[in-house]
Amino acid sequence: MTELLTSAQMRAIEAAAIASGQVTGLELMERAGRGVVEAIFAEWPELRAGSFRAVVLCGPGNNGGDGFVVARLLKEWGWEVEVFLYGDPERMPPDARVNYERWVGMGEVRDISAKDFSRDDFDRFWQADLVVDALFGIGLARPAPLLEPHNYVLHRLFNDSLWWVGKQDPAKIVAIDQPSGMCADSGRELRDANGEGPDEPYAAYLTVTFHRPKVGHFLEDGPRFCTKLKVVDIGLAGSKFEDCVTSHPLRNGTYLTRSPEADFEAMQRLRRAEGGHKYTHGHAFILSGPSGRGGAARLAARGALRVGAGLVTVGCPAEALVENAARLDAVMLRVVEDGAALDAVLEDGRIGVVCLGPGLGTGAREAGLVAAALGARGAERAASLVLDADALTILSREAGLFGALHGRCVLTPHGGEFARLFPDIAEKLAVPATKGPAYSKVDATREAAARAGCVVLFKGADTVIAAPDGRCAVNSAHYERAAPWLATAGSGDVLAGFIAGLMARGFSPFDAACTGAWLHVECAREFGPGLIAEDLPEMLPAVFRRLGV
Numbered sequence: 001m002t003e004l005l006t007s008a009q010m011r012a013i014e015a016a017a018i019a020s021g022q023v024t025g026l027e028l029m030e031r032a033g034r035g036v037v038e039a040i041f042a043e044w045p046e047l048r049a050g051s052f053r054a055v056v057l058c059g060p061g062n063n064g065g066d067g068f069v070v071a072r073l074l075k076e077w078g079w080e081v082e083v084f085l086y087g088d089p090e091r092m093p094p095d096a097r098v099n100y101e102r103w104v105g106m107g108e109v110r111d112i113s114a115k116d117f118s119r120d121d122f123d124r125f126w127q128a129d130l131v132v133d134a135l136f137g138i139g140l141a142r143p144a145p146l147l148e149p150h151n152y153v154l155h156r157l158f159n160d161s162l163w164w165v166g167k168q169d170p171a172k173i174v175a176i177d178q179p180s181g182m183c184a185d186s187g188r189e190l191r192d193a194n195g196e197g198p199d200e201p202y203a204a205y206l207t208v209t210f211h212r213p214k215v216g217h218f219l220e221d222g223p224r225f226c227t228k229l230k231v232v233d234i235g236l237a238g239s240k241f242e243d244c245v246t247s248h249p250l251r252n253g254t255y256l257t258r259s260p261e262a263d264f265e266a267m268q269r270l271r272r273a274e275g276g277h278k279y280t281h282g283h284a285f286i287l288s289g290p291s292g293r294g295g296a297a298r299l300a301a302r303g304a305l306r307v308g309a310g311l312v313t314v315g316c317p318a319e320a321l322v323e324n325a326a327r328l329d330a331v332m333l334r335v336v337e338d339g340a341a342l343d344a345v346l347e348d349g350r351i352g353v354v355c356l357g358p359g360l361g362t363g364a365r366e367a368g369l370v371a372a373a374l375g376a377r378g379a380e381r382a383a384s385l386v387l388d389a390d391a392l393t394i395l396s397r398e399a400g401l402f403g404a405l406h407g408r409c410v411l412t413p414h415g416g417e418f419a420r421l422f423p424d425i426a427e428k429l430a431v432p433a434t435k436g437p438a439y440s441k442v443d444a445t446r447e448a449a450a451r452a453g454c455v456v457l458f459k460g461a462d463t464v465i466a467a468p469d470g471r472c473a474v475n476s477a478h479y480e481r482a483a484p485w486l487a488t489a490g491s492g493d494v495l496a497g498f499i500a501g502l503m504a505r506g507f508s509p510f511d512a513a514c515t516g517a518w519l520h521v522e523c524a525r526e527f528g529p530g531l532i533a534e535d536l537p538e539m540l541p542a543v544f545r546r547l548g549v
Helices: 007-019 025-043 060-077 094-104 120-125 152-157 223-225 240-244 264-270 293-308 319-328 339-345 364-375 390-397 399-403 415-421 425-429 441-452 491-504 510-529 537-547
Strands: 002-006 053-058 079-085 109-111 130-134 171-175 208-212 229-232 255-256 283-287 311-316 332-335 351-356 385-387 408-412 454-460 462-466 472-476
Touching: 007 025, 025 060, 025 171, 025 208, 025 229, 025 510, 053 060, 053 208, 060 079, 060 094, 060 130, 060 171, 094 109, 120 408, 130 152, 130 240, 152 390, 171 491, 208 510, 223 390, 264 510, 264 537, 283 293, 283 491, 293 311, 293 319, 293 491, 293 537, 311 339, 311 364, 319 332, 339 364, 351 491, 364 390, 364 399, 385 390, 390 399, 408 510, 415 441, 441 454, 441 462, 441 472, 441 510, 454 510, 462 510, 472 510, 491 510
Parallel strands: 053 079, 053 130, 079 109, 130 171, 171 208, 208 229, 255 472, 283 311, 283 351, 311 332, 351 385, 385 408, 408 454
Antiparallel strands: 002 255, 454 462, 462 472
16 A cells, blocks of 8 residues: 655655755655646646746745746756745755755745735736745645735735636646645645634645655545645665654555555455365345335445445345335345344354345334444454444444444444544544644544444545554545545445455455455446446446456
8 A cells, every 4th residue: 555644654755765865855756846847847748948037936845945946947947947935045954055045046935924025026927837836835834924904915825716717728737746725634624723724725736746646635625725646766765764653554554555466465355266165255134124215235345245245135125126126136035124134144154245225214123223233242242244334324323333333333424423433533623723733534543443433434535544553544536546426425335335245255454344345436437427326336347357367
């Protein structure tokens, strides 16, 4: 998996590399600046071919130093370049100051923070072909510079949309590390103490970051601010300096979920062994609601079957048996009226996982089913469970049942369900971010998993999966993996089925959640616009063929 770094982790890696004597801060800054220029030319090849006009906005830290390198390189390329500085050059870090001095030998530096900076000065920005935001980057820990009214340029820059500036061909906006005003650790917009912020924070056309993507590039509004993300290698990949981030990366790091093709164990589990039979590949049991409410469970069952469970059974009340039989063929049926009936079902040790919640209902019968599932076969032999939808509502109002959760459970809440299950955590997440690092969806999901004692998959385009031991992954449906068609009724039920089917096949709860979420997005991308939930399981064969399963 690709590791996502916090701003502190990135600074620690750079500091360790510099302290080793194998690279200097100036060399890293030069590589970063060259990487930005190369990314610009790769994105817009026409800019390589001639002389254009660039405006580079530099801040008081090392991000500003990167900006001065970009300005110098574009000037050497033959461009007309204007540079504006926010801050006092005398107080810049040493490496940034060196690059400031290098630029001063080539051109002027205008003070962007001056109170007498005019409207005409500001309007000149938008006459450029390219605007580079090197103001604050991942080092920004407060929103104040963006909101001070006397800073006319910054106030306009971060309160007006840069997508439309009255030009037919507006300036291309490139952000170094991240668009200024965004928290690198949470993807959230930084606001003042009153929760006030820019009316419409700008979005870069291209965001260029270094070494590894940052957590905030994939969370909350981060992808909207960044628009398109390019990660540039500055010579730190695979180095011993990464060891300073964490002694146990899989436990303490945050990762971006990736194709099972890159995970040998996942691929081996997805491939069916020769000579097996249906029980070799696991039995998933899906609980259904009453008549007229079985569609969600049927979607989950179809998902579990398509993802490779050898056997899938839907358990439903007797009144819903005919309805389900009319809609299901390869999926088996069994009458399950109450918790006692579920206890009897679970005496069959071949059932590998129970999925309950989709279309289940929230009455006394359903609470009894959740209780039976959580207490099945004694604490040491508890059933593996995927708890979704209505089961989460029941858990949120039954403290005793919540306390019965165990390490073989996966909870799959969306935002509203998460808030019901973990109201205090959700409240922390909802507080406006006034300084960095801000409390993030990763922080919230990790805290929830530790409290619940099981895997929590917090759904969204920025789905976050966390285990109680601290392992965490982000399954992002952004950038080149954008799949807005997943916002359709029933898609979450299919995801629950994917996870249940993978757990039935022997995946651990955390691995099943990560792999299921990745497959879920790939199925949506395979189908494309017009997707409905029923289409998702039917895309799995094409995705598996592409993986070579």
